[in-house]
């Protein structure tokens with residue numbers, strides 16, 4: 001029996017959709033359109049005149065070695081964060097799946113980082129690793145490492161990678177746990193009877209069956225490192241030292257907001273947008289084809 | 294080929310549920326043992342303990358001469374067919390069957406040979422390259438069987454392997470499983486809640502109830518001499534008629550009953566059992582040692598080869614069922630007299646339900 005409420009008239013569905021549509025238009029399409037529009041202009045230093053320059057902002061961008069440096073930084077940063085946040089979360093999820101009674105406590109414990117705002121998370125890590133005062137920093141120094149993320153680019157990168165990874169683990173953990181729990185127990189039991197030791201069972205049965213979840217998370221995490229880590233980078237390193245942690249999204253901010261180059265910054269945003277649209281498209285195509293194993 | 298012995302095996306789950314309460318079973322080498330019982334009676338738990346998928350709380354499980362309580366499933370040399378088949382969804386049929394052999398380091402040519410041989414026996418050769426999702430229920434079932442037989446284990450374990458198939462396929466697979474087991478002569482333990490499946494497959498039938506064994510024996514022995522009212526009503530369809538009776542003069546006494554001379558009922562009364570298929574319509578007098586039952590017909594079900602006749606007996610309001618051959622020309626509302634000969638009568642204790650005679 002079908003249980004469905006049928007409304008008369010054509011207005012109601014649109015009325016119900018309206019808030020969502022408005023939000024999407026105001027907060028996404030409008031700024032996006034503005035960014036595209038702005039990327040075709042050059043503004044003078046005082047913001048008084050605008051000159052239409054076609055693709056000049058883009059060509060300037062692609063001629064700038066700083067932009068490529070930022071790309072490499074982003075690549076390193078996103079690979080590290082994605083790899084660590086996925087693998088650590090998977091490790092936790094496998095543990096929680098084993099002791100499913102304790103999983104509730106596990107989940108609550110692991111959800112905390114996700115609930116913390118990025119900037120606050122950044123400050124937290126900044127404090128812990130602050131060279132002269134931070135607890136962890138003192139421990140590292142005691143080990144004989146000259147820890148100084150304010151001067152050493154590698155150290156700064158390590159710090160933002162840790163902070164960004166820490167933030168994302170809980171999200172990945174929940175998806176991995178759900179993914180693990182949707183694998184029929186009997187399939188794993190059959191593998192045990194078939195003589196597969198736990199490690200082999202994991203790599204030949206569990207991991208392949210988790211691949212749709214892993215792929216989904218991979219895309220989500222890449223989008224996360226590209227955009228949502230802005231707050232962490234801003235509060236921990238401010239993109240420094242010497243731009244060692246200036247990712248593409250942070251560069252949009254520092255060029256546009258701090259450097260006053262609105263046109264160039266808009267061009268960078270447009271490139272980022274295209275990247276994300278591409279990623280999402282790949283995700284949808286892949287998921288449609290591949291989720292049913 | 295090894296025997297399987299369960300010695301006072303118990304299982305208490307973490308929550309305190311005692312699912313299996315001291316079970317003794319002996320399955321001779323090469324025999325087909327069927328565990329049958331209603332849902333929740335602990336059959337799967339018992340099977341999973343033999344497989345090593347559940348720890349054994351008490352008692353001992355032996356396969357061959359080996360105590361296996363502490364062994365991992367992989368070390369017990371068993372194969373199991375699950376109710377939902379539990380095929381590896383991301384592997385081809387070939388890989389599903391080869392997986393267990395690869396894990397054990399079997400040489401490639403031998404794997405290939407064994408998988409192809411199993412596929413040939415089970416007639417799944419055309420599907421070797423397919424993924425399980427591209428197979429029908431019956432084909433998946435065959436792959437699950439194939440995965441079990443390629444390993445040539447000491448023991449096959451089956452947990453309701455046919456319950457996801459439609460009725461026709463179920464009968465067909467039932468026959469094939471039996472044939473295959475005979476041909477391979479591998480000791481098998483098979484769990485089902487379907488008494489017909491149990492009767493047709495078993496060499497050794499174990500009837501379970503509430504975590505305990507009610508009766509063990511050859512299927513026909515159990516059918517002919519059920520050890521309790523539980524077994525009597527579980528084995529056979531429709532179930533045995535069970536009528537409370539009082540003690541008469543060397544015979545049972547109840548409203549609507551005649552005859553039964555020589556069947557001594559203890560003073561406190563008992564439960565008299567007679568199978569529906571042993572009741573025949575009678576017109577004249579009933580021999581003194583046969584049991585006669587007269588009741589008004591309340592419903593008639595004609596299914597062609599046989600006819601089921603229902604009607605209330607005595608003042609109890611309890612329905613009695615007679616299974617009559619062919620077409621019985623009976624109309625609801627008319628009284629009918631049926632009789633069963635002495636060797637088809639069963640007597641059970643009123644309190645414990647245990648068999649007391651004859």
Ligand SMILES: Nc1ncnc2c1ncn2[C@@H]1O[C@H](COP(=O)(O)OP(=O)(O)O)[C@@H](O)[C@H]1O
Nearest residue numbers: 306308310312331332333334335336337338339
């Ligand atoms: N993992 C478990 N934890 C606790 N109780 C269980 C578990 N598995 C089964 N049981 C209980 O044990 C009893 C027997 O279950 P099971 O062996 O599955 O019965 P069957 O296979 O005969 O239907 C049931 O009461 C069931 O609720």
Ligand SMILES: [Mg+2]
Nearest residue numbers: 336337338453
């Ligand atoms: Mg079961």
